[in-house]
Amino acid sequence: MPDQHPAKPAQTPPPDTTLGGLNQREVYYAQQHRAPNTLRGYAADWQEFTSWCQARGSQPAPADPAALTGYLTMLADSGAKLGTISRRLSSIRYVHRMRGMVDPTTLPRVMLVWDGIRRDKGHDASQSRPLLLPLLIDALDACPTTRVFKDPKRADEPDLAGARDRALLLVGFVAALRRSELSAMNVTDLDDHELGMVISLPRSKTNQHGPAELVVLPRSSNPARCPVTALTTWLDLAGITDGPVFRGVTKGNRARPGRLNPESINTLVQQAITRTGHNPDGYSAHSLRAGFVTHAHLRGATDRAIARQTRHRSLASVGTYVRVESAWNDNAATNLGL
Structure with a gap:
């Protein structure tokens, strides 16, 4: 499905509405x-x-x-x-x-x-609903894989928007990235590793001055759910070797040169959920990050291990993501026999 939100220029500086009196x-x-x-x-x-x-x-x-x-x-x-x-x-x-x-x-x-x-x-x-694993898998399965054109002379092609959406969902979830980080990601931020990939984040919401933060992207034994496979497939199909990683896709099934803006990433996540038949209300791009935290917690990961991937400075911040799901664990109200 072609994008409804055109990409914004990659490095357009903000209007100088704040810094007065400087050259x-x-x-x-x-x-x-x-x-x-x-x-x-x-x-x-x-x-x-x-x-x-x-x-x-x-x-x-x-x-x-x-x-x-x-x-x-x-x-x-x-x-x-x-x-x-x-x-x-x-x-x-x-x-x-x-x-x-x-x-x-x-x-x-x-x-x-x-x-x-x-x-x-x-x-x-103010929190987005976490995108948990069952719905994430449904969203991945619902991403279009083949682009069929009205022109009978043009052969079917792999659906670029579908490949892009699969990569965005898996990378956003496994790397626990914010939408601004997905938008700002460049090919030069990606490094191969024997266990998968390493993503370098030069700047983030909580890291404005320090060295680049490193986020791991482990390779999965299941190719259909592997973030590394999904990401390399998208880049290869789109012919992207430099510049922004996540881009818009034209109606002609070609990658645009500019990066997706953060709001467009929100919309793409909601569209991915809509394709599964679920109501997208309450979901956003942040649901990927929240889903990672919640799912990792339910599988027994410690707050410290989760924070190592999410880069939370405070472990208390991690707890806010899992409050609702945790409330159901070991709770007498769930075993009253009513």
């Missing part, structure tokens, strides 16, 4: 302290907050605390997830700090409203 080279170096996807997100969030303020006759920077609490309330009342609201606050905080202004997100009025929103919505409401 071109200073802006370049200043932007190296954050991953490109993070900066693009900051720029988009800041533009939205700016538009919201201007529509109400308020200036975005320095932000009036009353305007900021009104903005947070609007987001919460409109159904925005906690993660979305938190990211907007991070963007507003970033802009003010870069401009040498007082950070309005730390003011008592703003913190009080934000704490109330978090308490009201709760943490779990």
Whole structure:
């Protein structure tokens, strides 16, 4: 199935809406302290907050605390997830700090409203449903394998979008990657290993300054479920030897040059679930990462072993993924004889 979401340019820098008073080279170096996807997100969030303020006759920077609490309330009342609201606050905080202004997100009025929103919505409401192994296998099996063309003169071909989706699902699950990491992955980040592959992540949500993080991609004895086989098959069929790993596919069954953007990856995961006949509500690209954590936990992996792959800094963060599934284990309520 051809993509409905065209790819975005690989290295388009975010608009300079945050760094004022710097020359071109200073802006370049200043932007190296954050991953490109993070900066693009900051720029988009800041533009939205700016538009919201201007529509109400308020200036975005320095932000009036009353305007900021009104903005947070609007987001919460409109159904925005906690993660979305938190990211907007991070963007507003970033802009003010870069401009040498007082950070309005730390003011008592703003913190009080934000704490109330978090308490009201709760943490779990913002989490994606984990994509567990049975549904993952169904999604893999439902990926199209053959592309049939209307032109009788054109022979059937392997379906590139299907091969891409299989690789994306398996790599995202086994490597426990975030959607931004799947989007940013380049061929040069992949290294062969006798046990499979090693993925180098130069930048991530939790690693903005340190050396590249290494994530292992073990080879499976079952080729149909092997992430290494799926990834190399996609790259070989698409003729990709350099540049972005995960790309859009044209209606003519050819790989596009640009990388998939993170939101498109969300959509592809939901489409993969829809093909199985299941309701995709509650699932997203993050369901792959959450599914890995939950499945590994259910198979007896320790939180420390899980965190080694997910790169969580806190073991408590790992526990938030498995709270629901763990609640069913060794629980008297499941054996009442009712």
